[in-house]
Amino acid sequence: MAQKEKLVVKWRWWWPLALVLTAAWGGAQGGNVTYDGRSLIINGEHKIVFSGSIHYPRSTPEMWPSLISKAKQGGIDVIQTYVFWNLHEPKQGQYDCSGRRDIVRFIKKIQAQGLYVTLRIGPFIESEWTYGGLPVWLHDIPGIVFRSDNEPFKYQMQKFTAKIVNLMKSHNLYASQGGPIILSQIENEYGTIEPAFHEGGPRYVHWAAQMVVGLHTGVPWVMCKQDDAPDPVINACNGMECGRTFKGPNSPHKPSIWTENWTSFYQAFGNEPYLRSAENIAYNVALFVAKKGSYVNYYMYHGGTNFGRTSATFMITAYYDEAPLDEYGLIRQPKWGHLRDLHAAIKSCSKTILSSTQATLSLGGQQEAYVFRESKTECAAFLENKDNREVTVRFHSIPYKLPPKSISILPDCRSVAFNTAKVNAKYSTRTMKPVVHFKSAEQWEVYKEAIPSIVHTTLRANRLLDQISTAKDKSDYLWYIFRFRHSNSQSFLSASSHGHILHAFVNGVLAGSAHGIHNNVSFTMNRNIKLRKGVNHISFLSATVGLPDSGAHLERKVAGLRSVRVGDRDFNHHTWGYQVGLLGEKLQIYTVTGSSKVQWKRLGRSTNPLGWYKTTFDAPPGNNPIALDLGSMGKGEVWVNGESIGRYWVSFVTPKGNPSQRWYHIPRSLLKPSGNLLVLFEEETGDPLRISLDTVTLS
Template sequence: MAKSESCIVICIYSALFFTAPLFHCVLGGNDGIGVTYDGRSLIVNGEHKLLFSGSIHYPRSTPDMWPSLIAKAKEGGIDVIQTYVFWNLHEPQQGTYEFSGRRDIVQFVKEIQAQGLYACLRIGPFIEAEWSYGGLPFWLHDVPGIVYRSDNEPFKLHMQNFTTKIVNMMKSEGLYASQGGPIILSQIENEYTLVEAAFGEKGPPYVQWAAKMAVSLQTGVPWSMCKQNDAPDPVINTCNGMRCGETFTGPNSPTKPSIWTENWTSFYQTYGEEPYIRSAEEIAFHVALFIAAKNGTYVNYYMYHGGTNFGRSASAFMITGYYDQGPLDEYGLTREPKWGHLKELHAAVKLCSTPLLTGTKFNFSLGQSLEAIVFKTESDECAAFLVNRGAIDTDVLFQNVTYELPLGSISILPDCKNVAFNTRRVSVQRNTRSMMTVQKFDSSEEWEEFKEPIPNFEDTELRANKLLEHMGTTKDRSDYLWYTFRVQQDSPDSQQTFEVDSRAHALHAFVNGDYAGSAHGTYKEKGFSLVNNITLRNGINNISLLSVMVGLPDSGAFLETRVAGLRRVGIQGEDFSEQPWGYKVGLSGEQSQIFLDTGSSNVQWSRLGNSSQPLTWYKTRFDAPPGDDPIALNLGSMGKGAAWVNGRGIGRYWVSFLTPKGEPSQKWYNVPRSFLKPTDNQLVILEEETGNPVEISLDSVLITKTCGQVSESHYPLVASWMGAKKQKVRSAKNRTRRPKVQLSCPSKKKISNILFASFGTPSGDCQSYAIGMCHSPNSRPIVEHACLGRVKCSIPISSLNFQGDPCPHVTKTLLVDAQCT
């Protein structure tokens, strides 16, 4: 767009406006204590709130990590910690509840409260969340007549029992805001619109019942339903997705606030797929747009910290690391610039709180794909959001002042005059995460192995004259189900064509105890076939087929009817599906719990052999590495299986399932420090394929580099806004609000080396850079003087600071790359 076409003078306030309805939904509480809402926002203890929230799931980290994760979220400008409640984690067997360790939701909520933040409890109790079976306990599968998530009495009974259990637990600890606690919002059900039509006439009554049941529990705080536009009053309908500033149709009542319950900071990743990278700039744009265009006053980042799918908790084909690309990575380290850029956004938006929460809204066109959204109070407090939805940078004229507005960005003006923040201009540092080997397991003498026995038909007790469904047989006690049968061969030894069709996730075949091939599906194509030539000997042949699930399904209608496992077995065209079959649930090593110290002696371990074979257990011992850096197992030399440290499952691995780029989806696996003893830790690996354990290593997870790239056209960090605002003299204000490169190393690390520094026109970015046509020779000495030996440093972007202008009349940039040790 030409500059002359985009410059429009705004002379009067008119047209579209927004004012808060006077109606308040009163939800309980005593003497004004509690949470209500109106069309503007949640109202906590009588005060309208503009809230930023971050999802941190308590079982995807460890209790010793919770304080640090919550503190980093708070430092990043987060007001609310949101979590799902995991039904199958808390009630694995009907009527048997577990709330210790990573399951201690009460302690998690109390830690949130101790750090002065609010909490949002998404009880569900169906949650999806890429969690096995969507959080539902598998024992529901065997309840007579049950139909999940519908107007079905058996399901509603158990759902109400669990929801009531959680609510009463929170009440007994005084954790609802109406009791002076931190919980200000709850959720019932989860994205039900996606499946509602499938249930026909049983869908809408279920929605009404779920809402009524939740409200009847009298928590004194509002309930929400995400992606449920017809959420019954007083339940608030909310938005999920990446672009709710564009896609949200709004609250279904003018008396309800606009809430974004899931702003996806990345996306879940499955085996065989690359990670989804969502930029800090894109996230910031859509948050600012939701607040301005949709009157949003509550935004939650899903996930703020994703964490780890420990043990067998991940759903079908999900990798063990969860939302590692969030503002806090899997290990709890800040991921820059995402964490810092969003912190800047939060600070800029909070500067607009009064106009956003009490002002009148006006919309003005500034040209094609350009808009000003202004909030103004009766006392003339004003905040403006200048929006460029276009694909080119442009200048806009707003209130007789020209503003540069980069493509696909929003500028936030807390006083309708000065830009505090632009969503596309990243002024914060970028960091680099590295893995450094601290211990190798390269001595074969330190490893022991146990070869998993291959069962024959005679070894089984469960029998049927058909192929049994996998999940209904294992009942989520194991990923593994053996299918065994016998074949009589009356002719001499010969090769036969062997075909197996499966709806599980992977399959390993054995003929007379010898390995005969493997196959697997994918997240998108779960059905697969194994076709191979096998040798049948004269006499009786034992066929043993190991069906493998890599997590249970987590979504979709009629989940209780989903099937998995072998569907057809044929040899040389003859169908063997309906003949005597013997079944064994799980592996012998699992049943003996050889991953525990107490169970390890239940089997006979031997020294590591010279050759590997499928279905082998490996064991070694190690001491905890010094320090407190996060650590991870590098399993890049392995194939597929699972790992335990001191009996605690660190998750499934599937290194052999490569992405289109030829790399594993994940090869480092988080080992929380709390899982370790100072010495003599036991590591047990179950390898389904033929990996090499002597190439496994234990690595420290480190932030090794920090880089800043800021130009003279960037806006100063928002923290300088309030200081500048207090200055009476304009020149003082200008000196205070100057763009800077700010670098910082993690705790206990310092800047030890300046890898690159250029003030001028450096080419490239923090990933790849070079000195450009314009370069100040003072760049490195000035940066080194400011930064070396320090935990953090700040370098103003000005020619004066670099003792001269290397290229007058050219916009200059400072790019610094530094090493942290």
Template structure:
């Protein structure tokens, strides 16, 4: 019996040891940093969103992030992708969150999982599935029982999935941090006390899921304990008011490496020097210990996933561009910064911080261990124009304008944020396939419905999103206008809260108009020829992504708001007349862009392409040799969407020019994994009369040379 007792005791000791080991493997925090396996860490993180690239791209993206000095990959969780209908889940292909996280783990990096489930992210409807809109009595993101029910259900679903795969750090997995909600303080006042109650509820709900790792709320200064409040922005070393408890660390969840771009807008170029300056300032001034680059790789808004007016390319100016290629000097300069910080990270995490003035716009920060131990220093010149020489510990240091020098030993400068050693590179775009032969194209002309052909009838102008349910960008408004009185100099006047309108009279195009990201409604005024008796007016309302932010998102109105026929003699207000509606296009109903359906559609040979509107084009091509990324140059098209082998590579809107009279985007990423060796089917839907005969398929590469460069 004695031997058995000894064995039982030994087994109990093993169980206790394993339990303690698992607890030690979890993540906690103190006022200086996250504690991973009871060790303080300075962490550099980068946002890479799994659905904005492909599984085939993930390993290389993560590898380049790791080589660039990152410890963590941060991603949102995209509710609208994963639960397209209530209780119906999709985690396949580009949506395979578990596979993405396991690839990160395989390469030895951590994960910050921003569940949300509201994410904004320039993603259509802020990441919410549109079916939420139809839940009775729902009000998003407040102390509303229907919303909280579905929010908790999805959050718990994701947490349960991560636990079942052993992916939390408390289980030995890579997830060290999770986020609940997203920049809620931006809208909290709109909900009054109900908003504050919602914040408390969301925090308690998340913590109650017992992940074994901390939760954060970004831009939420009142984040309830133990949830950590974090900073978002470009200058958190200046703007962050700090953790709301001395026991919480200073974390920066979004350091914007660029900014999202909209149709009609120009790219925002943020320099490597500016990013490095503000990262270093956050660490020096705010005791920052976690910095995430948003985005480190932006990727592509495939399909119809971008929010209102946002272009298909996402954060292309990030350290890894849309195609996953290094954008220099941004990537290399930040790599050097990370190395310099890591070389003195132990001192930064343990030493006593003090700061002092070195001049009118100059200051120093020193981290020194007690008893005269290790020492690290940051010398800051906040003057944008002048070089400044400072004296520090009996030595002289020359600081370039707007720069910070890092002295890991308080003596020698190993890095200055304004001194860039990495050479610039540029993109090279090489055409590999032209689509210039009319014989290679077929066409399918979509139909313009009349009132008599529509099945849905209403005595008012109905709201666009509520009818389309985000299944399509397109909604037809049709009316049969009858009059027997004189109507000369007739004009169709349309006020719209959608994004684009195209107007037709008896099937003939008469005009169109569009809004912009900063103008929420617009007007179309166009002459219209009226028949004696009856004229069929058909107006195509178009959305280019749904709104992604703001309070009361569920109440937003899109579509036509007023319609009038204005004559010299009198005007006819048609707003509350009898309207017929058709959701979507005929080509969409036929799934014409799917390869199987495309072959059974009655395509015809390419005809006169001049000013052809609402027309589908199809061509077939072989996959180019090599491994360089591929892109379609669509600069001669107008507006529409493109598919390759049934996969949407996104919306295009070449005709919407910026202030320099240039398209906001002409190149559209075609992932290699979308292609077969031969017989690839390209389908374009064109709204505005673009010319497919001058588009091309191109390879994308980079070079340090200044010769023969493309934008």
């Protein structure tokens, strides 16, 4: 290695704890974690590491060991996860680490299988997670400005960050204590919004860096998409082509790190899935390593499920289902196998790569060789073909055929061990097999959600209130209700909303519905309506589909009704009554206890909007994953044994005419052998008789 690359980073004056540590390390893990301009250094050894994002709340504790094991078999060295602030502190000062929130248990499961951990504390995470992971109660703190040089926000951010760090320390989970955590992240892609805060943006970045370094974790910190990350915090790349787009470390003493290599992309309701090929992922990973990258994280390696109301605005319940491990934790081929083979090829020559200087040789107009040579006998090469056609090049006097848009890896500079365009893994097919049908009306009971009257509301205002500030994420739903006198039987209703869905009821009858889209949540609903002569009651049910998760000044984002007109009359400053949530939610009729609090009726021939549907079922035999086929429904939410498995919106089809998501994952750990309670709230007029419970298999 060149002398300048051997120089271990020198800490700035405010670095209180050197990262040269002496704790013992068990198994495949190590206690000394530092870095230089080439890579992370673990126990004195430079490492090329492959990491995979698996988020603990997007699966169940029962799934964690299998997910970790499959990642390890796929050549993954590190499991990366965010920390979800709004899950762990849902109410200010009240913390929760139970069930799917048990981050300590998750990390210990990773440690038990000999893998490392990267902990992305954030505490803003985005992640297509409601409110970007920030708890909604932050919104009500006087004078707060999120993610800025703002004392109220910095106080809360530091308090939570320290809470998580101390939790990790109390269980000896940092590498400096013999644990698996080798890297931590503060903030998340802040560079994309930093200019919005002018001179305050860089001040906040420096404060955040200094704050976390002062927490004495004993492992390096990283900031992704943050070109101005202050020393000793490492700046890192996010994206699909970091081998091409990354400007590189902002100091010669920092390694080149890729914190998010997107294995597909998130999907919103109404959008088609994004399919990224195994060949494309492998090509970009190989290029990044060839250009001296030493840490690659796949985002996501397993996406999992956005249970309950945790997904961000318009996000479907399935998250990164096209990852190497699909939503159900099944191996998705050829992506999983192709990347496994890539990892093996790179690791076979990683010592040569890390201990050698790199040279770049031209092999043609669009062909290059990246060569790492330590001695006459130690040599590794990456041969890149940028062209869209196959070419033959000569390297060290030997001809090599390079497929279009590919990189060949030669661990000994002679034999090709791997080519990114040549996939040897067999393609797998996922099959959904119906095993339980709910086609008998006698199986179902129904409860009609009441449309509230203004006389029954306790919250009143002479203006239209913001839904986020009013509902405070206690429910997706907020009723806006008013009454007025009218002399004609016909009129025109116009209502504008900042999202996300609106149902209008005139004198108890549905008059119309409208909604926005992921890229433009605002919309206007215009309808001809029939009125009574005299007093008329209009009730709007406004529904959000997750809270926004990105952008500067998140605390200013609003939702719900913004203006209402009937005919030529403006009702924006009329007397309005409000009801947060549904009666069924308040009574928790999706639970065994709560369902006894209302009068259920047998399902009739017709279905009405705002209906609750209830039935029971026995768990299918076997161990295959289970999914609920809701292809016959409209929009709503579904619960199994009192646990919400997420929002569904089957009626919002893609440009190709298909639902963005039809099947909804029910983890087997939620089920009993028999008598499982299934409850759905349907906003529209879906048909529950065509719902089925399917097992999920791969072939």
